Amino acid sequence: MKPAAFDYVAPRTVREAVEALGAGRDAHVLAGGQSLILEMRLRRARPEVVVDINRVPGLGRLSVDGGTLRVGALVRHDAFEAAGAVPGPLGTLFSLAVVTIAHPPIRSRGTMVGSLAWGHPASEWCAVAVAMDAVLELRGSGGAREVAAGGFFHGPFQTARRPDELVTAVRFPLPGADTGAGFAEHRRTHFCFAQVAVAATLTVRGGLVAEARIGLVNAADRPVRARAAERALLGAEVVLPPAGHRLPGGHPFARAGEIAATADAAPVAEPYAGVDYKRHAVAVLVGRALRQAAEDQRSRAAVHRGGHR
Numbered sequence: 001m002k003p004a005a006f007d008y009v010a011p012r013t014v015r016e017a018v019e020a021l022g023a024g025r026d027a028h029v030l031a032g033g034q035s036l037i038l039e040m041r042l043r044r045a046r047p048e049v050v051v052d053i054n055r056v057p058g059l060g061r062l063s064v065d066g067g068t069l070r071v072g073a074l075v076r077h078d079a080f081e082a083a084g085a086v087p088g089p090l091g092t093l094f095s096l097a098v099v100t101i102a103h104p105p106i107r108s109r110g111t112m113v114g115s116l117a118w119g120h121p122a123s124e125w126c127a128v129a130v131a132m133d134a135v136l137e138l139r140g141s142g143g144a145r146e147v148a149a150g151g152f153f154h155g156p157f158q159t160a161r162r163p164d165e166l167v168t169a170v171r172f173p174l175p176g177a178d179t180g181a182g183f184a185e186h187r188r189t190h191f192c193f194a195q196v197a198v199a200a201t202l203t204v205r206g207g208l209v210a211e212a213r214i215g216l217v218n219a220a221d222r223p224v225r226a227r228a229a230e231r232a233l234l235g236a237e238v239v240l241p242p243a244g245h246r247l248p249g250g251h252p253f254a255r256a257g258e259i260a261a262t263a264d265a266a267p268v269a270e271p272y273a274g275v276d277y278k279r280h281a282v283a284v285l286v287g288r289a290l291r292q293a294a295e296d297q298r299s300r301a302a303v304h305r306g307g308h309r
């Protein structure tokens with residue numbers, strides 16, 4: 001189907017974009033267009049005005065400032081596929097998550113910030129953003145403000161963004177070398193959205209978990225942090241079963257998975273995934289993501305020790 005008629009504007013500055021969004025008409029931002037155009041063609045979205053931000057300079061910038069990574073509104077998904085695009089464990093987490101998003105042509109146009117602004121309940125970037133305490137930068141007619149990812153998502157496709165606001169960037173704190181990252185996802189086919197996805201990091205000191213971060217998507221009506229599971233992991237000894245062996249039932253990672261499934265997740269049934277199925281997926285995937293994070297942390301620590309001999 002063709003989209004309903006709409007006006008098109010292509011601002012050259014953030015200020016012009018914000019003016020177009022705040023002009024009193026139903027205006028939608030066009031970033032990568034990988035969700036918006038489809039919604040318009042299906043006529044589920046009928047914007048009066050499309051505000052194409054692709055000609056606004058500076059929005060495609062990816063930068064590291066001290067301990068913070070800043071991702072501009074036009075940084076495409078595939079920017080995170082290259083090794084070393086983002087330093088340290090955050091780069092590992094991004095590279096694990098990004099390859100699960102759609103397929104290469106979509107990743108070459110779609111943007112991380114667009115995914116967050118869209119607020120799809122199964123978006124991988126949303127799991128990463130809540131797990132890592134990302135902060136979104138917004139600019140509207142009332143000025144600039146920041147919203148923590150933990151408070152940004154209000155429900156499926158519902159966010160704290162006001163209609164006249166442009167999300168200009170998202171910032172992530174960069175974890176140190178004592179942290180490892182893991183990502184696990186289950187979906188029906190390679191090109192489907194996730195039925196459940198889990199982003200996790202573990203910080204290990206002296207063989208014990210000093211900090212755990214777990215973000216879940218499609219495990220509730222919005223991206224959530226598995227806080228109860230994270231608390232249960234604090235102080236746990238990190239002992240990994242040999243490669244190829246499952247986590248034993250009483251293992252702290254398996255227990256954290258069970259806690260996440262029962263205490264943190266509040267799944268919504270979908271046609272191919274009922275509530276019990278999703279809870280089971282959360283339990284398994286949290287265990288897998290934590291194990292991968294612990295293995296990543298271990299190899300990172302080995303490299304670090306080697307470098308200091």
Ligand SMILES: Cc1cc2nc3c(=O)[nH]c(=O)nc-3n(C[C@H](O)[C@H](O)[C@H](O)COP(=O)(O)OP(=O)(O)OC[C@H]3O[C@@H](n4cnc5c(N)ncnc54)[C@H](O)[C@@H]3O)c2cc1C
Pocket residue numbers: 028029030031032033034035036037038073100101102103106109110111112113114115117118120122123124125161165166167168191192193194
């Ligand atoms: C076949 C297919 C499979 C896909 N599979 C996945 C998947 O597995 N996982 C996944 O996460 N995504 C998936 N996607 C979606 C894809 O990742 C999109 O790129 C992403 O959801 C939106 O990013 P975009 O830059 O394309 O945004 P657009 O399509 O341009 O915009 C999406 C929405 O967000 C708003 N928006 C975008 N940027 C901003 C901004 N800076 N400020 C304010 N509002 C903004 C727009 O107004 C619009 O309402 C898939 C898409 C397709 C077509």
